[in-house]
Amino acid sequence: MGTRQQHVPMPEVTLSGFDTGLSEEEQGIQQVVHRFARDVMRPLGRELDRLPAEEAYLPGSPFWQFHTELQKLGLGAEAMGELPPVQAARLEAILIEEMAWGDAGLAVSFGAGGMPLMMARASGNQELIDLCEGKLGCWCGTQPDKGSDVLMLYPEQRYPGSKGNKGNLVAVFENDEIVINGQTSAWVSNGAVAQVALVDAVADYGDGFYDEQGNTFGCNVIVPLDLKGISRGKPLEKLGKRPLPQGEIYFDNVRVPRRFAIATRDDHEIKHAQAWAYAGTAMSLIATGLARAAFELALAYAHERKQGGAMLATHQLTQYRLGGIGMKVEAIRAMARHVSHFTKCSPRPHPYFTAAGKAFCCSELMTVARESLQLFGGVGLTREFPIEKLLRDAQAMQIEDGENNILQTHYGYLLSTLYQQDGWGRA
Template sequence: MIHLTDTLSLPSVSLSGFDSPLTEDEVALQSMVHRFARDVMRPIGRELDAMSPEDVIAAQSPYWSAMQEAAALGLDPGLLAQIDSPAGRVESLIGEELGWGDAGLAVSIAAGSFPLEMAKASGKQELIDLCEGKIGCWVITQPDRGSDSINLYTKEMHPGTTQVKGNLTAKVQGDEIVINGQCAAWVSNGAVAQVALCYIAADYGDGFERDDCLTNGSAIIVPLDLPGVSRGRPLDKIGQRALPQGEIYFDNVRVPKRFAVAGKDDYHANLAATWSYAGTHMCQVFTGVARSAFELALAYCHERKQGGVPLMEHQLTRFRIGDMLRRLEMTRASARRTLEFARFSPQKHPHVTAQGKVSVTEEAMKIVHEAFQLFGANGTSKEYPIEKIYRDTRSALIEDGENYMLTVRLGLTASMLYQEGWTQD
């Protein structure tokens, strides 16, 4: 039905763009997280960006105060699920605000909760108590087992090959799991985490390899203060420097078998579910990052003059701003749709979540690139925050799965669905 009005006015708009009306609870939560992002994340993120990786994780680093204040917000997913919000929209609103504040800190906050969320999903109170109040990390990639670590189907490998077991392995021995090796330097929070959710190849007494050429595996929650755990140097990288990443070494680390949340029979299904959940955070965070770049460019184009008038008075600038806004709205829609599927579909799948991550980060990079261009030479100066946002966003095209590799997996999924009858009616 067409609803008529008597006067012409500008469209309704919120912090998150052209939203349908938000509930009072949604507005209150969004406002609270926005203040935290503006007053805590942005200034601390800029400060950490200029520091060495070693100083970022030092005892007196502002990183720790940011994490403490984030924890004080009380953004527990279980509590958020009780809020009346269409299809999990409140989770999207919060993730976007965190990304708007600082990409590196936003990823660190999200990754920090993975072990606790898995402990809650397992229903094991001992593991919940073990993870409560601690910074976590997700150990999934290894130096020789990057993209191979998330192979779910034999079709993802070349004929005649087997899945690489990697540099970090486990042996199940009686009531213990013994872990040896190292994870990749790219593990988010690897340099600071107190507990890890580890997905690693495992030998249950009959070797690592399954009949289908994939590896047996185990998902284990590992306290990182156990004997035999050590760290490498924190990673020095171009972007998201507020996110402490680094290697973790395991030398005959003995973990009680009861700390496992998935074993020989359900490892790959558990991995798929975790990946489906984890990837949605990247979508929300980099929607917020894209929004921050758009807002900076919009303000700059009203301030900077060329040809005697503000940049915004030039028709081409209006087109470029309009195109950025169009892409931002498309990015937000894709991010929310991906989260809805991952949270509410009866048959969620990580390759679906991954396509959302690819779409969001690719569009975010286009938005950030255009904002960078509008700043001209000023954009290359560290005086302007767009330079940092550009570096942060570029990392996202590889982070949490390199985008081309993830798109290959989506193509495989399309083929497998077709072979089961999809689109053939």
């Protein structure tokens, strides 16, 4: 009498794939945010994607509906700020991935919207916390003539004899006031509609904008965006991330109290680096959610579409291709979570390592989105399926918060410097 052969059971998988060790609390948060992403973010994101920019962010639009519903979840800087670093890194990774799975543009709006409050809380200034609480924020970190080079931290990276890029957004410290002039780039997330801003600008403290080595002085200032002298450009019409309102902000002799500065001459470089490390981490996690969304659409379509008399998913070539993009999704997630953990838990996090995470995750994301669309064939190019939107969103991620090649160069500089100065990597 023969015995029945026992087959290897299928592995347990979570919403996010081959995850393990998630606590009950983490699984609960993941499920809540996933439902919000599925039921609120995806429908609103698709609706916003098809609206002209001049209509998409008007009062009562789906954009504001998203933020109204989001507030009910109780997620934000204050919730994360009370957690130990390791737990905060894990929950941040779960939260941002699920939101980006719903809509990457709206996920960026959420992250950028909390930047002023996050930095105000870090400063411990209750007046600034109250100023930012309950308001949609933005981060004024780039300018028309100062983009990816904003993240160039060391004078050795500049061409010999050149000075740091001053840009055209400048702050002059006058007694108890700061006078701000110039404009941001058109790529400020939430810039077209934000109520409060974290302004990162070159600063003159009374002896010019440069030190003896040609480095610029800087400052970070919390600025309410209803002050006299502030105006906006039109929301940007763009290829991808269309649910995210981006646009320039103009400053014409805008005066704010000096006490609104949360970083000045002595600590600006450190806090500037911290802000960029946070942004790069968020972008890595957003890439994870967006890659997973594209992969899952392709996986579902492969089980719906017949070719050659059988479902696409039964063909070995399709399985090979699904395996390839599935591996990349897991690699993106692993890198993003590693970056998140390092940034939250290291005694000395560094934005150039975070830059490596952003560049890697977003580059691999592009491959996932492109290959996922390819599995749809011709219908993938139509608006009948949302995969073409995800490809456009993925393309925006290659440049947003630092162009990938520039960021990879910064990481290479960091590795070389660690080798030369600290002997890291030597046998």
